[in-house]
Amino acid sequence: MNKYTTYDCIVIGGGITGSALAYELVKQKYRVLLLEKDRFNQNATTYSYGGLAYWSGTTDLMSGLFQEGIELYRQLERELEQDLEFRELDLLLTINAQDHPVEILSQYNHFSVTPELLTVESACQLEPLLNPHALSGALKLPHGHVHPLKVNAAYQAAFKRLGGEICYELVTQLLYQEKQIQGVITSSTTYYSPQTIICSGGLSRSLLQRVGISSGIYFNHSDVLKIAPQKDLKLKSIIMPARMKRFDLESRVTQPESEFLWSTNSPETIASVVDIGAVQFLDGSLYLGQVSHIITDPQAVSDARWSEEKIREGISQVLPFLGSLPVTRHQCLVAFTRDPNRPQVGKVTGWEGIFLFCGLTSTILLAPPLARHFATWLANGEDEVMKEL
Numbered sequence: 296m297n298k299y300t301t302y303d304c305i306v307i308g309g310g311i312t313g314s315a316l317a318y319e320l321v322k323q324k325y326r327v328l329l330l331e332k333d334r335f336n337q338n339a340t341t342y343s344y345g346g347l348a349y350w351s352g353t354t355d356l357m358s359g360l361f362q363e364g365i366e367l368y369r370q371l372e373r374e375l376e377q378d379l380e381f382r383e384l385d386l387l388l389t390i391n392a393q394d395h396p397v398e399i400l401s402q403y404n405h406f407s408v409t410p411e412l413l414t415v416e417s418a419c420q421l422e423p424l425l426n427p428h429a430l431s432g433a434l435k436l437p438h439g440h441v442h443p444l445k446v447n448a449a450y451q452a453a454f455k456r457l458g459g460e461i462c463y464e465l466v467t468q469l470l471y472q473e474k475q476i477q478g479v480i481t482s483s484t485t486y487y488s489p490q491t492i493i494c495s496g497g498l499s500r501s502l503l504q505r506v507g508i509s510s511g512i513y514f515n516h517s518d519v520l521k522i523a524p525q526k527d528l529k530l531k532s533i534i535m536p537a538r539m540k541r542f543d544l545e546s547r548v549t550q551p552e553s554e555f556l557w558s559t560n561s562p563e564t565i566a567s568v569v570d571i572g573a574v575q576f577l578d579g580s581l582y583l584g585q586v587s588h589i590i591t592d593p594q595a596v597s598d599a600r601w602s603e604e605k606i607r608e609g610i611s612q613v614l615p616f617l618g619s620l621p622v623t624r625h626q627c628l629v630a631f632t633r634d635p636n637r638p639q640v641g642k643v644t645g646w647e648g649i650f651l652f653c654g655l656t657s658t659i660l661l662a663p664p665l666a667r668h669f670a671t672w673l674a675n676g677e678d679e680v681m682k683e684l
């Protein structure tokens with residue numbers, strides 16, 4: 296059990312957001328406790344592709360943060376003293392045979408980097424595992440890639456080296472009096488702090504709800520398939536669909552007229568979409584995805600067999616060599632907000648002692664620079680980026 300029960304900051308959640316933030320806070324000389332419920336994570340960070348979409352900014356603020364993010368990653372291995380498998384490689388966005396390539400390209404003209412439109416032939420030259428008959432073209436973008444679990448572990452190790460503490464305990468309730476959060480109650484202890492920061496991903500919404508704080512944090516249940524390391528198979532790029540259905544779905548279920556859906560924790564599936572993608576890590580293992588289900592009960596279990604069938608079906612079309620390999624199925628929650636350019640970051644309005652650091656878009660890329668801005672702002676009371684957010 297932990298020696299201390301009082302800290303300058305308590306961070307709830309040891310995924311990429313909590314781990315990066317805890318590290319940045321300890322660098323600001325705070326005494327920080329990071330609370331994570333699972334020693335072996337089954338969270339969104341664990342099942343992430345690890346892509347760094349630094350081309351995808353649509354506002355000056357986000358484009359600036361994404362640029363800061365990729366520059367930070369270019370030196371992060373040195374700073375954290377660990378191999379993160381950082382590399383820069385192509386992202387290929389596949390355009391279905393029935394879609395018109397020029398029309399799909401036009402949907403990308405609001406991003407800070409314009410993709411290159413490839414013919415089917417050039418796409419297959421870049422990525423020979425692609426099935427030319429499934430495509431009418433592809434978009435190519437410069438992208439970064441890391442091993443998300445290695446980044447997470449490296450942040451936590453650096454945090455501990457600087458004196459931070461990690462406890463594997465479930466936070467069951469926020470401790471409060473009137474509108475002041477004073478710490479947290481876990482499965483075994485009560486910890487006190489003047490500053491509690493929620494980095495609990497898809498579970499942030501229900502944790503806040505328990506004390507009557509309604510947040511703009513939503514979540515989906517994601518299903519992904521994992522393939523064990525393959526020696527004789529090499530995917531050269533990250534593959535995703537040019538038409539991402541997940542973004543449309545997230546926009547739809549967060550409109551004011553859909554808000555009633557989130558008023559109960561229902562185990563019913565409201566909608567599911569399939570976005571066929573694949574990524575290979577340096578050890579040869581692969582993730583194939585992804586099915587996103589909207590189910591408002593965060594504890595619900597989605598129909599993993601259905602998801603496996605859908606992913607296999609889609610992958611067999613786009614990347615036929617991967618379609619029949621043995622897989623393991625995994626599920627996690629992924630948080631999002633109504634406006635991807637407006638993550639839930641900063642102090643909770645109307646309350647004291649509680650802060651949010653959730654619902655980021657392109658979280659693997661954004662969490663490191665934003666955690667730095669957040670920690671600077673908390674320590675000094677000001678930061679240009681935090682002011683705009």
Ligand SMILES: Cc1cc2nc3c(=O)[nH]c(=O)nc-3n(C[C@H](O)[C@H](O)[C@H](O)COP(=O)(O)OP(=O)(O)OC[C@H]3O[C@@H](n4cnc5c(N)ncnc54)[C@H](O)[C@@H]3O)c2cc1C
Binds near residue numbers: 310331333502517658
């Ligand atoms: C298939 C897939 C592919 C993806 N690909 C990309 C990609 O290429 N690039 C990208 O940027 N993003 C990608 N994402 C999204 C990205 O992975 C997530 O947005 C990100 O990892 C979320 O990090 P987080 O820290 O907010 O949440 P999580 O990683 O979910 O961490 C939250 C942590 O909080 C803990 N927790 C929750 N409640 C409590 C509690 N009460 N007490 C204690 N601990 C608690 C949980 O156990 C968990 O470990 C992908 C996601 C999926 C599913």
